[in-house]
Amino acid sequence: MSPEVKKNDPQNAPKKPVGKLARPLKVTAQAPVTVGGYKITSVEFVKSAVSLNGLPKERLPQVAFLGRSNVGKSSLMNALMGRKNFVKVSSTPGKTHELNFFKVNKEFFLVDLPGVGFAKVSNSKRDEMSDFIREYVEKCKDLKGLVYLVDIRHGGHDIDIETVESIRETGCPVLLIASKRDKVNQSELAKGLKLIQENFDLEEKPLCVSSIKKTGLDQLWNDILYAISRKNEEKEER
Ligand SMILES: Nc1nc2c(ncn2[C@@H]2O[C@H](COP(=O)(O)OP(=O)(O)OP(=O)(O)O)[C@@H](O)[C@H]2O)c(=O)[nH]1
Numbered sequence: 001m002s003p004e005v006k007k008n009d010p011q012n013a014p015k016k017p018v019g020k021l022a023r024p025l026k027v028t029a030q031a032p033v034t035v036g037g038y039k040i041t042s043v044e045f046v047k048s049a050v051s052l053n054g055l056p057k058e059r060l061p062q063v064a065f066l067g068r069s070n071v072g073k074s075s076l077m078n079a080l081m082g083r084k085n086f087v088k089v090s091s092t093p094g095k096t097h098e099l100n101f102f103k104v105n106k107e108f109f110l111v112d113l114p115g116v117g118f119a120k121v122s123n124s125k126r127d128e129m130s131d132f133i134r135e136y137v138e139k140c141k142d143l144k145g146l147v148y149l150v151d152i153r154h155g156g157h158d159i160d161i162e163t164v165e166s167i168r169e170t171g172c173p174v175l176l177i178a179s180k181r182d183k184v185n186q187s188e189l190a191k192g193l194k195l196i197q198e199n200f201d202l203e204e205k206p207l208c209v210s211s212i213k214k215t216g217l218d219q220l221w222n223d224i225l226y227a228i229s230r231k232n233e234e235k236e237e238r
């Protein structure tokens with residue numbers, strides 16, 4: 001006689017998978033959202049890469065986000081995609097050591113890059129990461145532009161200025177953006193924008209965004225979509 005199976009006995013419940021995933025693989029958010037006038041019907045985490053061999057095989061335009069650790073890259077990507085905690089926001093700065101690819105509307109990738117020059121990372125690890133980022137910027141043909149974030153309160157450190165210069169040398173368009181708009185008042189904002197304009201030799205004052213207050217996202221989406229479309233047109237002409 002087989003033992004009676006008790007329906008509500010937790011011991012008979014289906015086993016949950018064991019193991020810890022850093023983030024869910026292949027997640028497609030279903031509900032469409034409109035952020036800054038841009039409608040997002042799907043966002044999907046595709047993969048992480050630690051070398052050029054690990055880049056997504058799918059040939060779609062890419063726009064990457066770079067800047068010092070803690071400047072707000074991941075938060076800004078979440079805000080742009082209208083998702084909370086989709087891109088990992090670090091409680092400990094400098095935790096991101098890989099490139100993370102997020103597919104938007106099945107049309108292009110937004111790429112979260114490791115923080116630039118984080119002090120707690122060893123020199124060799126830092127060199128390794130910056131070499132990889134440089135190699136990616138130089139060699140990835142699908143990379144249409146790079147959004148470089150500078151905290152509006154800091155105006156840009158030497159490492160930011162050096163990094164932006166070296167990216168410009170590769171010919172990759174750099175869109176300089178000031179982050180954390182909500183942390184400053186009007187006069188600090190004006191000073192910060194002027195300083196960033198001077199430090200990075202910009203023709204105009206940069207856009208300042210806040211991921212918390214969701215300000216500046218309409219302009220930023222415009223700029224990102226323009227970068228994607230402009231380079232595609234140029235490519236077709238060749
Ligand atoms: N007040 C304010 N805080 C922000 C804003 N954006 C990000 N933060 C905070 O800044 C901290 C760092 O944000 P992240 O988005 O993880 O920064 P990151 O540049 O991705 O950092 P790394 O992954 O370490 O390179 C978090 O505590 C965020 O909540 C903003 O617009 N305003």
Ligand SMILES: [Mg+2]
Pocket residue numbers: 073074075088089090096112
């Ligand atoms: Mg991050």
